[in-house]
Amino acid sequence: MKPPRLRPGDVVGLFASATRMTEAWIASAMTSVQALGLQPRLAPNVRAVHGHYAGTVAQRVDDLHALWADPEVRALWSIRGGAGTAQLLPHLDYAAMRRDPKALLGFSDVTALHLALLRHARLVSFHTLAGSSTFSPYSVQALRAVLMAPRGGELRLERSPEHGQREATEPAYRTRTVRAGRAEGPLVGGNLSVLSALVGTPYGAQSDGALLFLEDVGELPYRIDRMLMQLELAGLTRGAAGVIGGVFRDCEHPPGQPGMALAQAIDARFGAAGVPAVYGLSFGHVRDQFTLPIGVRARLDTEARTLTLLEPAVD
Numbered sequence: 001m002k003p004p005r006l007r008p009g010d011v012v013g014l015f016a017s018a019t020r021m022t023e024a025w026i027a028s029a030m031t032s033v034q035a036l037g038l039q040p041r042l043a044p045n046v047r048a049v050h051g052h053y054a055g056t057v058a059q060r061v062d063d064l065h066a067l068w069a070d071p072e073v074r075a076l077w078s079i080r081g082g083a084g085t086a087q088l089l090p091h092l093d094y095a096a097m098r099r100d101p102k103a104l105l106g107f108s109d110v111t112a113l114h115l116a117l118l119r120h121a122r123l124v125s126f127h128t129l130a131g132s133s134t135f136s137p138y139s140v141q142a143l144r145a146v147l148m149a150p151r152g153g154e155l156r157l158e159r160s161p162e163h164g165q166r167e168a169t170e171p172a173y174r175t176r177t178v179r180a181g182r183a184e185g186p187l188v189g190g191n192l193s194v195l196s197a198l199v200g201t202p203y204g205a206q207s208d209g210a211l212l213f214l215e216d217v218g219e220l221p222y223r224i225d226r227m228l229m230q231l232e233l234a235g236l237t238r239g240a241a242g243v244i245g246g247v248f249r250d251c252e253h254p255p256g257q258p259g260m261a262l263a264q265a266i267d268a269r270f271g272a273a274g275v276p277a278v279y280g281l282s283f284g285h286v287r288d289q290f291t292l293p294i295g296v297r298a299r300l301d302t303e304a305r306t307l308t309l310l311e312p313a314v315d
Contacts, residue, residue, distance in 0.1 A: 002124045002296075003075070003101040005314040006148045008037040010074040013067030014131055015043040016054035018109040019082025029079045029131030036140070036148075038075075043067055046079070053084045060084075061091045068097055075147075078106025078113075079131040085112040086194070089203045094120040103147060103314065106130050108217075108285065111190030114294050116203045118188070124313055127190055127213075127283065128291040138162070138288040146291040150312040154299075157307040159281055160288035163247065167280070172249045175280030176263065177302040178270040183242030184299045184310065187292050189213035196227040199234045208239040211300055211307075213292060215246030215284030221265045224251060228269035237273035242300040244307070245270065245279025247286045278302045 006012075012033050014026070026046065033040040043063035048055030055063075067073050089112060097117065104113060104125040117123045126147060129139055138160050145155060159175065166173040188210040189195065195214065198204040205212070212231075216224065231237050245266060253259040270277040278300070283290045293313030300307055 001098060001101050001122055002313060002315045003103040005150060006038065006075055006103065009039065011039045011041050011072045013041050013043060013070065013073040013076045014046065014079050015063050015067060015076055016046050016079050017060050017064070017088055017113060018054065018084040019052060019080060020049045020054045021046060021079060025080050025132040029077070032131060032135050033077065035135070041067070041070075041073060057087050057091065061088050064088070065093060065096070068100065068102060073102065075103040075105060077131045078110045081106065081108030081110055081130060083109055085109045086198065086203070088113070089116045092116065097121045098123060108191050109194055111194040112198060112203065114190055115195070115198060115205050118295050119203060119206060122295075124293050124295040126291055126293055126313070129289055134287050136287040138282075142289065143291045146293060146309070146313050150314055152312065155309040157290045157309065159305060162288055163280075163282050163286070171252060171262070172247050173280065175278065175305050176267070177305065178267055178277040178279065179273075179275065180302050181242075181276030182299060182301050183211060183276045184297065185210045185241035186295050187211050187213060187298050188294060189244070190215070190294075192216040192224065192227050193219065196230045199230060199236070205236060207236045209241050211242045211244060211298055212236060212240040213244040213246065213283065216248050216251060217285035218250045219248075220253060221251060221260045221262045224248065224262060225260070225265035225269060228265065232269060232272055237269070240273065240275055242275050243270050243273050243277040244281060244300060246281055246284035248279070249285050276300055276302050278305055281305065281307065
């Protein structure tokens, strides 16, 4: 089920499902939403604190339910990720969310919400910038094209020109086709650490026939290898129609320290999937991001290193 498109003046609820907030993050998210011509509305408990988290589980669940039940709120946007979103998953009213579909936006730890909404509400949601992220013209254009001004037919998502310039000196931004080919299927994925942690739970990704997209930040290559191996053993990569890596920023060994290179880990595990696979596309913990609608059919072309959405993501 697809949510309605966002229109100028729509109210967007800002929530915190994971790490406790700072005033700077809240202010940044409100400013960014307003810059898009939308009206921000803070969840009631967004400033709550419970240890590391943005309030107790009950407070964070209540915030999501309150924003979803508010008839003026047309979308929900995560202010920031962090850790702790998975704690909410058993307590959410997925039936109510399906009855009144709204766009949910965010990435990183919010991967847990995306996967749960797809699996239990069959609802399209959007892997995109967090509300407090640094927005770039590229990211804003990508978000508007998917959520606010969708066109009929196909929408081709092309790599950020800035990432193309940075790849000469920064390995994280280099693209590489691991296995050539074209593949089609619904988009499923998100942050690798979160996705691997949900394997074997009622909220884990279901990737059979899907385009599985993955990204992470600040994980050493052996950890990336271990998490990808977990997906492989669980059948998530082998069952996918294609595998897509984003920018794995800050995931190389520090200079002078021994260990495998990130490319070695990704080449081995992506290659073992036996399906078209590429990495280095423009999504992840970076300024320039695709907006990826989870559950919407897309086409991967490893030669062109592009993703093409085959249908609008919103009604």
